[in-house]
Amino acid sequence: xxxxGAVIARELKLALRRRSEWAQPxxxxxxxxxxxxxxxxxxxxxxxVAAPSILWVGALLAAxxxxxxxxxxxxxxxxxxxxxxxxxAVSLLVGGKLFAQWLVIGLPLTLLAPLLAxxxxxxxxxxxxxxxxxxxxxxxxxxxxxxxxxLIVGLPRSGVLLPVLVLPLVAPSVIxxxxxxRAAQSGLPADAPLYFLGAILVLCACGVPLAAAVALKNxxx
Amino acid sequence: xxxxxxxxxxxSSPPVAYGVAGACxxxxxxxxxxxxxxxxxxxxxxxxxxxxxxxxxxxxxxxxPAAALSILLIWAMAFAxxxxxVWRIKLAEVFVICAAPVGASLTTLTLVTGMLWGKxxxxxxxxxxxxxxxxxLVLLFMYWGVIALNQAIADPRAAARACSLLAIVGAINAVIxxxxxxxxxxLHQGPTLKLGGSSIDSAMLWPLLAAMAGLACFSGLVIAQRxxxxxxxxxxxxxxxxxxxx
Numbered sequence: 001x002x003x004x005g006a007v008i009a010r011e012l013k014l015a016l017r018r019r020s021e022w023a024q025p026x027x028x029x030x031x032x033x034x035x036x037x038x039x040x041x042x043x044x045x046x047x048x049v050a051a052p053s054i055l056w057v058g059a060l061l062a063a064x065x066x067x068x069x070x071x072x073x074x075x076x077x078x079x080x081x082x083x084x085x086x087x088x089a090v091s092l093l094v095g096g097k098l099f100a101q102w103l104v105i106g107l108p109l110t111l112l113a114p115l116l117a118x119x120x121x122x123x124x125x126x127x128x129x130x131x132x133x134x135x136x137x138x139x140x141x142x143x144x145x146x147x148x149x150x151l152i153v154g155l156p157r158s159g160v161l162l163p164v165l166v167l168p169l170v171a172p173s174v175i176x177x178x179x180x181x182r183a184a185q186s187g188l189p190a191d192a193p194l195y196f197l198g199a200i201l202v203l204c205a206c207g208v209p210l211a212a213a214v215a216l217k218n219x220x221x
Numbered sequence: 222x223x224x225x226x227x228x229x230x231x232x233s234s235p236p237v238a239y240g241v242a243g244a245c246x247x248x249x250x251x252x253x254x255x256x257x258x259x260x261x262x263x264x265x266x267x268x269x270x271x272x273x274x275x276x277x278x279x280x281x282x283x284x285x286p287a288a289a290l291s292i293l294l295i296w297a298m299a300f301a302x303x304x305x306x307v308w309r310i311k312l313a314e315v316f317v318i319c320a321a322p323v324g325a326s327l328t329t330l331t332l333v334t335g336m337l338w339g340k341x342x343x344x345x346x347x348x349x350x351x352x353x354x355x356x357x358l359v360l361l362f363m364y365w366g367v368i369a370l371n372q373a374i375a376d377p378r379a380a381a382r383a384c385s386l387l388a389i390v391g392a393i394n395a396v397i398x399x400x401x402x403x404x405x406x407x408l409h410q411g412p413t414l415k416l417g418g419s420s421i422d423s424a425m426l427w428p429l430l431a432a433m434a435g436l437a438c439f440s441g442l443v444i445a446q447r448x449x450x451x452x453x454x455x456x457x458x459x460x461x462x463x464x465x466x467x
């Protein structure tokens with residue numbers, strides 16, 4: 001357990017020293033939401049209808065852009081080899097690393113979303129559901145993106161390959177996440193989709209660290 | 222303990238697999254011609270028209286076999302992927318790589334025929350509210366993802382194992398996507414073929430089953446050919462591959 005703690009502490013320290021790592025996704029998210037609003041006619045009614053989908057997909061893309069490098073830096077400087085040489089289970093260390101990535105990238109995006117939602121004209125009680133759905137959904141995305149970037153860790157640059165691999169895998173989260181917000185918008189209870197988001201998160205949290213460890217081992221062989 | 226019988230282990234060696242796949246090809250070809258011939262003749266010409274849909278329903282003789290196989294193939298890839306990752310069997314790795322383009326083609330065929338049928342019957346080519354349409358589309362993306370991943374990684378064995386892992390995750394994902402959309406109101410009709418009591422006349426059922434078996438044989442034929450080519454290319458440094466070409 002202390003090894004997982006050390007991995008998390010290391011990630012957080014690195015993020016503190018390279019502020020662009022967590023600041024750039026936030027700027028990206030804000031810019032995407034702004035451009036959608038600018039592209040619409042002023043106070044267009046569809047903007048409010050499309051807001052759940054815009055906010056969800058925007059958060060997805062913002063997180064994806066920076067998750068490309070999760071394991072690549074570690075591979076280049078040898079940290080990854082050290083993880084495999086250590087006596088700890090690699091899947092645990094990978095899980096800790098991805099948890100730290102969520103803290104650094106996912107959590108700030110989740111906290112920014114309500115602000116952008118206000119800009120897109122969302123009501124206060126709907127924003128609460130949006131916050132909850134992102135809180136449950138973005139960890140799933142970070143885990144899935146972590147798995148896929150572990151698959152392609154050996155490539156010098158991934159380009160659009162990472163989104164191509166990740167986006168079909170997170171389709172269920174988008175369906176339930178944006179679905180929960182839409183349900184709240186039309187005054188329906190949003191519990192069911194939120195429970196489903198939670199279930200998918202539990203499934204990913206159990207399976208993804210193992211799969212990512214296998215993928216990393218494969219890339220190192 | 223002998224977990225894997227000797228003959229199965231022998232079959233997994235590339236030269237033997239190359240020979241066996243080649244020996245199967247004529248039979249697969251013959252079976253697909255006969256079965257698809259009977260299926261299409263019986264389904265497209267001999268079977269009576271539907272009392273509601275007229276002749277439009279006849280697209281199921283292409284659509285349903287392609288759809289069933291597109292789903293079957295991702296599971297076959299996931300199964301082979303497990304074998305490739307656990308036992309490191311080269312043949313299973315090569316199968317995952319070879320099946321992906323075939324699966325992508327079948328999925329495309331399913332989507333195109335489904336859309337052509339949907340326009341006159343539902344009044345729309347596409348519906349985002351339908352579990353099967355959306356899960357089939359995501360399945361197509363999954364197949365493309367496997368193909369793209371294989372092309373991106375230079376080392377063929379590492380690429381194949383990465384693809385195996387993605388195929389396993391993709392097969393699980395396909396199920397989750399299907400049920401997540403099924404939660405919305407679905408437009409697609411319920412399954413027509415059920416074990417024990419299908420809601421279809423036997424004049425249509427037998428050609429449909431024959432078309433399914435025929436398309437399966439044809440896919441097997443294509444995969445066998447791809448398998449042979451891929452094996453030859455990967456083993457091009459070995460004497461048996463040189464002998465096979467000579």
